[in-house]
Amino acid sequence: MEKRTARLTLLIDPQKKQIFEEICAAQDLTPSQVVRKLIRQYIIDNAGSRELPEWLKAAGKAGD
Numbered sequence: 001m002e003k004r005t006a007r008l009t010l011l012i013d014p015q016k017k018q019i020f021e022e023i024c025a026a027q028d029l030t031p032s033q034v035v036r037k038l039i040r041q042y043i044i045d046n047a048g049s050r051e052l053p054e055w056l057k058a059a060g061k062a063g064d
Contacts, residue, residue, distance in 0.1 A: 020034075
């Protein structure tokens with residue numbers, strides 16, 4: 001499991017941000033939870049031959 005956190009800052013269109021936050025709230029998720037999930041899945045899908053930590057592979061299989 002991840003032990004530390006790092007900040008990632010991004011710029012997004014205000015309308016997209018509002019819609020994204022509304023959808024997250026409707027699913028009882030925070031925007032951070034959703035972005036972390038998207039990043040994990042992106043890494044799994046695009047890692048190529050790179051060896052991934054077991055906890056990251058397991059998170060992808062569990063649909064986390």
